[in-house]
Amino acid sequence: MKELLRVENLNAGYGDMQVLWDVSLEVKEGEIVALVGSNGAGKTTFFRAITGLIKPYSGKVIYQGKEITGTPAEKTVSLGISMAPEGRHLFAGMTVEENLLMGAFHRKDRDQIKKDLEWVYRIFPVLKERKKQLAGDMSGGEQQMCAIGRALMANPKLLLIDELSLGLAPVIVDVLINVVKDIRDMGKTVLIVEQDVQVALEIADRGYVIETGRITHHGEARKLLEMEEIKEAYLGI
Numbered sequence: 377m378k379e380l381l382r383v384e385n386l387n388a389g390y391g392d393m394q395v396l397w398d399v400s401l402e403v404k405e406g407e408i409v410a411l412v413g414s415n416g417a418g419k420t421t422f423f424r425a426i427t428g429l430i431k432p433y434s435g436k437v438i439y440q441g442k443e444i445t446g447t448p449a450e451k452t453v454s455l456g457i458s459m460a461p462e463g464r465h466l467f468a469g470m471t472v473e474e475n476l477l478m479g480a481f482h483r484k485d486r487d488q489i490k491k492d493l494e495w496v497y498r499i500f501p502v503l504k505e506r507k508k509q510l511a512g513d514m515s516g517g518e519q520q521m522c523a524i525g526r527a528l529m530a531n532p533k534l535l536l537i538d539e540l541s542l543g544l545a546p547v548i549v550d551v552l553i554n555v556v557k558d559i560r561d562m563g564k565t566v567l568i569v570e571q572d573v574q575v576a577l578e579i580a581d582r583g584y585v586i587e588t589g590r591i592t593h594h595g596e597a598r599k600l601l602e603m604e605e606i607k608e609a610y611l612g613i
């Protein structure tokens with residue numbers, strides 16, 4: 377499989393407060409990769425650093441073979457990296473369809489945007505039913521679907537999802553897990569960040585475990601789930 381994203385020895389943080397320490401991670405085309413770790417471990421900061429929302433101190437971000445370290449967010453989205461952010465960040469006073477179309481704001485291919493909107497509605501039929509409703513009036517699970525749909529409207533090669541399952545009921549999480557797998561089967565590559573190690577490693581082909589800003593383990597998701605120290609630290613077994 378071809379490499380899509382490679383992060384090498386990334387150091388990043390906020391002013392004097394360093395959060396990420398020599399983080400390296402790789403995503404190949406067509407994979408689902410999960411970055412898992414507890415609240416405050418640095419997962420969102422990692423996404424901010426690769427999408428250009430913050431500038432890393434050092435290290436490299438290589439996407440499709442080209443270095444994009446420090447490239448601002450409006451550029452990285454045009455390059456094909458889009459994110460469903462933690463907490464969804466929908467425009468609560470706008471309709472579902474308006475929110476979805478916001479994801480395509482940088483695109484000019486009108487006909488393809490229409491097709492992609494229909495595609496998102498096929499993936500999430502409930503969004504089609506609710507397209508005229510205000511996003512703020514929907515349930516948490518529907519809002520998460522809308523946030524993922526909006527990210528897909530950017531026509532990404534690499535879809536980033538920050539906390540897929542946080543705050544959602546298990547039945548909804550199961551639906552989302554299947555949808556993310558479908559999205560991958562339709563040709564997208566997915567990198568997710570998750571606090572729930574069980575969910576993350578169920579969905580992912582490979583995983584990385586991050587503890588206070590450092591990668592401590594990585595490998596096939598199935599193998600990580602079987603490791604004693606991961607069971608003890610994250611699964612309460």
Ligand SMILES: Nc1ncnc2c1ncn2[C@@H]1O[C@H](COP(=O)(O)OP(=O)(O)O)[C@@H](O)[C@H]1O
Pocket residue numbers: 390393395413414415416417418419420421422
């Ligand atoms: N905007 C910010 N300014 C300063 N510190 C921040 C900011 N955002 C997050 N942090 C700190 O960075 C650390 C990692 O946070 P974060 O990346 O959000 O972790 P996670 O997503 O894994 O829960 C935490 O100690 C958090 O308090």
Ligand SMILES: [Mg+2]
Pocket residue numbers: 419420421462538
């Ligand atoms: Mg976070």
